Each structure stands twice: as C-alpha cells, then as structure tokens.
Amino acid sequence: MIAFDRPWALASLVVPLAVMLAALRARRAPRVSTGTLEVWRQVPAGAARASARRWTPPWSALLLVGALCAGCLALAGARASARAEPRWLVLLDRSPSMYASSSGTTALERALDALEALLPRPREYRAVSGEFVSAARDAVPEDWLARPRGDWEEPDWQRWDEPGVVWITDRARAKPVQAALLAVGGEDGASWHPSARAGVHIDARLQGTLFGDLALSWCAARGLALAPSPDAALFVMRSEGAEPVRSLRCEQRGWSLEGLARSLPPLHDEPSADWLVCDGHSVVRARPGVVEVALDGATRLVGDDLEFALDFSRRLDRAWVERIDPPYSGPGEYLNGTPPAPHAPERSYAAWLATMAAVLGALALAVRG
Amino acid sequence: MDGRLERRDADSERVVLGPAFCARLERFAALARARGARADGRAGLAPGQGVELDGHRPYRDGEDLRDLDWELLARLGRPWMRVRRAERGERAVLALDTSASMSVGAPSKLEHACELAAAVALATVGSGGRAEVVAHGAEGRVERCALRSRRDLPSLLEFLRRRIARGERSLRELFALSGLARSSRVVVLGDLMDVEPADVLALARRGCRVSVAAVLARRELSPRASEGIEWFDPERGDTLALALDSGVLSAYGRALEGRLELWRAAFARRGQAFCVTPSDAQFETLALELVR
Structure with missing residues (x-):
C-alpha cells in the first residue's frame, strides 16, 4: 500500500505528463500535403519498411519524464508498507516498585503473564529509564526480571503514546490516548496511602x-x-x-x-x-x-x-x-480498553526517489548532449 | 518588394497575386511587347506553331516528323525541324488546374499556375492575340475569363484570385470544352497527377499547339530526408507514413522522374512543349517559353 506525506504534491505530476505529451507531439511524424502520393506509393515496399524500422525511442524525453515523475513522488513523500508483520511494542516500567513481591511473584512477572493472554505476537519489549532505552525482541531478557542495578528514572510516557504500544506499569503518571495501559500493582497514587505499619x-x-x-x-x-x-x-x-x-x-x-x-x-x-x-x-x-x-x-x-x-x-x-506492597495484586488488565493494533511498518522512499530523479535527469542531459 | 515575399509560407488553397506580383507583371508585359515588336518587324507574326516558317532547329528524338524538313535532310544529311510562327490574332486557351492538390507548396502550386496564366495571357494579348482562362469555380462549375486587351487585365486577376484549390476537379473536364477545339494554342497549367499525356495530346492538331507546364511543389520535386513523415493527399484524404532516408528518396526520385519522362517523351514525339517548374520559381522566363 502506497501512501504520501504530502498528497497535494502529486498535482505536480502534470508537469511530466505535459513533457511527455510535448515529446510525443514533437516525435509524431508531421502530416504534410502532397500531390504526388501515388508516386510515393510506387516506392518499393522493402525500402519503406526498412526505413520505418529505424525509428528510435526518444530516450532523452523518456529519461527526463522519468526524472520528473521520481521527483514529484519524492516531493509527495511516497512511502509504502513493508512486508513485515506489524509488531507490538511493550514498554516496561522497571522502577523498583515493579519488583515488589506479592504472593511469590513480582508485579512485572504478573504483568508479563497477563500480557501473554492479552496481546498477540510478534512483540518488541523496551525498558525505558529516562532517556535510556533497552530493547529486546520476542522475549523479555532474563536480567530484566531482576531489579535493575543503579538509578532508575521515570520515562517520558507520553513520548510513547502511539497505537500498538502497551505500557506496563504500576503507576500511570500519564493518561495514554493511543497506547494501551496494562496496569499491574496499583493505580496512580495508591502507594501513597499511609498505613499503620508504614x-x-x-x-x-x-x-x-x-x-x-x-x-x-x-x-x-x-x-x-x-x-x-x-x-x-x-x-x-x-x-x-x-x-x-x-x-x-x-x-x-x-x-x-x-x-x-x-x-x-x-x-x-x-x-x-x-x-x-x-x-x-x-x-x-x-x-x-x-x-x-x-x-x-x-x-x-x-x-x-x-x-x-x-x-x-x-x-x-x-x-x-519500594517497601509498600501494591494494593492491586491480581492479574493485569487493560485500563483503557483493547489497544489499537500497531500500524504496519512503513518505509519512506522519498530519498530513494530523489536520488533516482537526479540520476535520470543527469542521464537525460547526457543523452541529449 | 519581391512578389515572393507577399506569398504565404505554408500550403494555401487561396490565391494572393498581390501588388508586388502586379508590378512584376507590368514589367513582364513590357518585355513581352518588346519581343512581339521585334517579331513583327521581321515577319509580323508572333512566335508559335503557325503556318509561317520562322527557321530551323536540330531534330530531337521523338519529335513529330510532320515538321521535319526533308529537303534539308537530303541536302545536309542531318534532320532539321521547321520552326513556325504563330499567326497574329491567335486564340489561346489556358486550362488551369484547381484541384485540391494544387494547394500544396509555399507558395502553392495554384499561386504559381495563376501567375503563369496571367503572364501568358498578357503576352498573348501583347502579340495581338486573345486569351481565355478556363478553370473550375468554387462550386465546381467551369468558369471562363477572356482577356482581349490589357484593359481586361484587372478582371482576369480578380478571376484568378477567386480560384480555390479544393476538391477533385479533373482537368479532363476542361479538355472537353468546345472552346478548346477552336483555339490555336492550349496551355495546360497543373500538377498533371490526375491526367495522362494522351489526354492532353488529344488536343494537339493541325493549327493548334499544346503547351504544358507541370507545376510541382519543391517538396514534391526534391523532398528532404526525414525521420518520419505522413504524406497526405488533400484530394482523396489518403495518407502514407514513411521514413525518408536516402534509399526511399532515391526510389521516389526515380519513380517521379520516370513519370515526368513519360510526359516529356510523349510531347517530344508530337512536337509539343512540356516543361516542369517548381512552384517557387520565377514566372517570367517560363511564361515567355510557353507563348513562343
């Protein structure tokens, strides 16, 4: 499926179309009146056929039209869906509270178990700490299941608010609009309720x-x-x-x-x-x-x-x-409904088309010269 | 201003005959009168195929043997042809081809044919004769215009300017007119693509000389090489697409020359005049040839 970032720019395709029509018009054999048509008919058929076969395509014009078409498509920002199956992106909260144990499992493990039943494959997992992003495909690395060493920073969740993205966290600090939220271990603010033993x-x-x-x-x-x-x-x-x-x-x-x-x-x-x-x-x-x-x-x-x-x-x-058990310790669930499927991955061809336009244009000039 | 400059550069079915041409026609008339005066001073006759002997010239292959001077042949051992002079007061009829193919050329073949018609008619009047131009009109009817004196020249020019190269109006229809039988000279002006030599030579008889000027466009006489061209017959609407390389041009040249040679040979055998002229040629020289 081909899509365009700037579809209005497709109107510029009239330029190569006009160039093509002009080239064909210029190449068309001119019609010339004559009173000696019967004499021309006496020209031996073999000579006439041999000369007709020598027609050569207007390479220069064809290359120029190709360059203009490629340039117009590049201007329109052509992109096409890749053949690869769209992949879900699972964004993991690896804050220390996600490793708080309850009933023998951590909140992160419970979330991943719930995810198996909720989310189809293929998937890609990412753990974000501030600006630092770790990525893994198909399966969560073993070391992600252990509490991370060193500091952990809250990610900019809204940056990851896209279709096909599932947040896994115990505290949703932002409300997702396009992403799905798989909350495990408690909702926002739940961990701040003081208790007698706290x-x-x-x-x-x-x-x-x-x-x-x-x-x-x-x-x-x-x-x-x-x-x-x-x-x-x-x-x-x-x-x-x-x-x-x-x-x-x-x-x-x-x-x-x-x-x-x-x-x-x-x-x-x-x-x-x-x-x-x-x-x-x-x-x-x-x-x-x-x-x-x-x-x-x-x-x-x-x-x-x-x-x-x-x-x-x-x-x-x-x-x-880190010392408070999350009040919600059941299986995870989507808090904002079933997540929208991820977009099929797309590949932009604008740069490739622009390069082709330049090459074809140079060839057209070379052929013409 | 040169008469050529006022002509159109593209094919045209209309006739212009502009002021520059009229000026040149005046000069041509003076030249023709001077020649006529010299001829009158010698024998009182204008040149042509009359009854009075004007001189001799060497025999050319295929010429009509009726004008062969047998006495000279016996005395000199070489064939000589009698050259006769037209009688004063000869009546010339000019048949003008106005078929659509006459629109070809820049200037058009019809334009050049009309120039020749006007010049020949004027020269005929200048030598004491009468001339009549016959041609098809815009609606296909045969129309005539006589030139009895120089005073009739404006009406003749106007008549010629009304000619339009259109349709398939064959010259054969003009040859069947009764006036041609009473004339002492028939001048045929056209591209001759729809008539055969025999059609025209049938008009030649004792006391009537036939002169033919085959007017062809420059592109018909010597077409240039081209990667591709679509020839179009304006009379029938037929087309023929060709690439004009040297082989095709040579074949065409041979075919055209063969056809013209047929005309030349046939007319030479009968002692009649035949010539080929491109439509962009000057009319004066050929006009004098046609009335001689």
Whole structure:
C-alpha cells in the first residue's frame, strides 16, 4: 500500500505528463500535403519498411519524464508498507516498585503473564529509564526480571503514546490516548496511602541536622507518622564508615555541600543507589527501605537549597515506595480498553526517489548532449 | 518588394497575386511587347506553331516528323525541324488546374499556375492575340475569363484570385470544352497527377499547339530526408507514413522522374512543349517559353 506525506504534491505530476505529451507531439511524424502520393506509393515496399524500422525511442524525453515523475513522488513523500508483520511494542516500567513481591511473584512477572493472554505476537519489549532505552525482541531478557542495578528514572510516557504500544506499569503518571495501559500493582497514587505499619524511623543522631530536618518535613508532607524502629517501613539512618573522617565537598545541580564525613562502606548483593558522592566517596545512598547518611551535623549547604530539598525528597520517595506492597495484586488488565493494533511498518522512499530523479535527469542531459 | 515575399509560407488553397506580383507583371508585359515588336518587324507574326516558317532547329528524338524538313535532310544529311510562327490574332486557351492538390507548396502550386496564366495571357494579348482562362469555380462549375486587351487585365486577376484549390476537379473536364477545339494554342497549367499525356495530346492538331507546364511543389520535386513523415493527399484524404532516408528518396526520385519522362517523351514525339517548374520559381522566363 502506497501512501504520501504530502498528497497535494502529486498535482505536480502534470508537469511530466505535459513533457511527455510535448515529446510525443514533437516525435509524431508531421502530416504534410502532397500531390504526388501515388508516386510515393510506387516506392518499393522493402525500402519503406526498412526505413520505418529505424525509428528510435526518444530516450532523452523518456529519461527526463522519468526524472520528473521520481521527483514529484519524492516531493509527495511516497512511502509504502513493508512486508513485515506489524509488531507490538511493550514498554516496561522497571522502577523498583515493579519488583515488589506479592504472593511469590513480582508485579512485572504478573504483568508479563497477563500480557501473554492479552496481546498477540510478534512483540518488541523496551525498558525505558529516562532517556535510556533497552530493547529486546520476542522475549523479555532474563536480567530484566531482576531489579535493575543503579538509578532508575521515570520515562517520558507520553513520548510513547502511539497505537500498538502497551505500557506496563504500576503507576500511570500519564493518561495514554493511543497506547494501551496494562496496569499491574496499583493505580496512580495508591502507594501513597499511609498505613499503620508504614511509619518512618529517623535516626536520633540526625535530629537537628540538615538531613534530619528535611526527613521530618518530608514525613509531614506525605502525611506519614514517625514510628519506632520495629514498625518502621523506612529507616533514615546515620551511618559510620570505617575510614577516617575527612573534609569533603560535593557539588550537584545548583547546590553544593561541605562537611566532615566518613565514606559509607560498600554493600554486597544488595541493590542500592549512591545519591551523593563527594570526592569519590559515597556519603548518602538509598536502598529500599533505608536511606543512609554519612555526613555529620556541621554540614554546610551552599546554593539552591530548595533544589537540594527536592532532590533529597525524591530519594526518600523512592526508598519509601519500594517497601509498600501494591494494593492491586491480581492479574493485569487493560485500563483503557483493547489497544489499537500497531500500524504496519512503513518505509519512506522519498530519498530513494530523489536520488533516482537526479540520476535520470543527469542521464537525460547526457543523452541529449 | 519581391512578389515572393507577399506569398504565404505554408500550403494555401487561396490565391494572393498581390501588388508586388502586379508590378512584376507590368514589367513582364513590357518585355513581352518588346519581343512581339521585334517579331513583327521581321515577319509580323508572333512566335508559335503557325503556318509561317520562322527557321530551323536540330531534330530531337521523338519529335513529330510532320515538321521535319526533308529537303534539308537530303541536302545536309542531318534532320532539321521547321520552326513556325504563330499567326497574329491567335486564340489561346489556358486550362488551369484547381484541384485540391494544387494547394500544396509555399507558395502553392495554384499561386504559381495563376501567375503563369496571367503572364501568358498578357503576352498573348501583347502579340495581338486573345486569351481565355478556363478553370473550375468554387462550386465546381467551369468558369471562363477572356482577356482581349490589357484593359481586361484587372478582371482576369480578380478571376484568378477567386480560384480555390479544393476538391477533385479533373482537368479532363476542361479538355472537353468546345472552346478548346477552336483555339490555336492550349496551355495546360497543373500538377498533371490526375491526367495522362494522351489526354492532353488529344488536343494537339493541325493549327493548334499544346503547351504544358507541370507545376510541382519543391517538396514534391526534391523532398528532404526525414525521420518520419505522413504524406497526405488533400484530394482523396489518403495518407502514407514513411521514413525518408536516402534509399526511399532515391526510389521516389526515380519513380517521379520516370513519370515526368513519360510526359516529356510523349510531347517530344508530337512536337509539343512540356516543361516542369517548381512552384517557387520565377514566372517570367517560363511564361515567355510557353507563348513562343
């Protein structure tokens, strides 16, 4: 099936048509009156046939018309459906909460199980973290089923709002219009409902410090209660590293910190994310349920303190969410109806046609010359 | 201005005979009168096939033996033909072909034939004779126009300008007119493609000389090579598509020359005048030839 980006440009095909008609008209044998037609009829038939066979096509005009046609089609943006079967695109949310276990399976595994019954093949899977995209065809790679190491950023979901795309997420931060949403593990905002067992424990050694005050403000904003250590869902801790105290300075987007700290000891076999690294030493890091701070109370903040507070709050958010079981733990389902089928993949021929137009035009000039 | 310049460049079924031609015709009339005066000074006769002897010329193959001077043959051992002079007051009839094929050429064959007709008629009057042009009219009827004196010249030119090359009007119809039988000279002007030599030579008899000018367009006499051309017969509407390479042109040239040679030989045998002229030729020289 051929389609055009600019179908109105097809009107320019009248140009090669006119050139063709003009060429044919020019090539047509002119009709000339004569009173000696009977004499012409006496010309031996063999000589007349032999001369008639020497007619040669108007190559120059044909090449020029071909070049003009190709140019017009290129101008119209010709494209055609590829022969390959259209492929569904499954966009995976690999945020830590998708790996929260419930009834022995993670939300991501439940979503993929549900997808088998809901979505035909072939498929292509993509995991998006911010601007970074990982792709896989036909099957989800094994390592995608494990919690990703390192940081994870919310993708720009609306960029992927297209027919034939299925979002798999536990928190739809955008409402899809053309894509389908396969929600697993909860709907937007569900994870923020405080519960009796979802308290926050702030290390007493952080009280009165920059990080302790911010953690208290965050709890108040989220409506979370402080809880004693055994019942807490999130621990904000001051950690003591084994290395000696040193003066550190770290700069981030719009702000910087100066203070004394011991670097945090490394963690083995436990995913975590270093949030603040000063002079190569991790001084603040977060993992599910735990935020560790190595800087002491005399830390000095310079620059955009609001940006610093928001950064730290996001870190607390992430550590907090990871400890909440999603309220929806059943099989996934489409929340916005059956997804529209993906468009057949199309291939644009504009560049190819433009090249052909140039080549044919050059040949026409060469033949004419 | 040259008379040729006022003619049309394309085929035309109409006749122009513009002011430039009229000026040239005046000069031609003066030339013809001067020749007539010289002839009168010698014998009071205009040149032509009359009864008075004008001289002799060598015999040409195929000529009518009735004018062979047998005495000279016996005395000199070589054949000589008697050249006679037309009588004063000869009556010439000019048969003009106005069939559609006469529209061919630039200028058209009809234009050139009309130029010749006007010039021959004027020369005939200038030598003391009378001339009458017969041709088909626009509606197919035979029309005549007589030239008894130079005063009739405007009406003759007007008559000629009304000629239109159209349809299939055969010259044979003109040959059957009674006036031709009483004439002392018949001049036939046309492309002669629809008549045979015998049709015209049937008019030749004792006391009546026949002169024929075959008017052909330049493209008919010497067509140029072409990758492709569609010949069109304006009389019958037939067409013939050909590529004109050297082989085809040679074959055509041979066929046309063969046909014209038939005319030349037939007329030479009967001692009558036959000539071929392209439609873009000057009329003066040929007109003088036709009245001699």
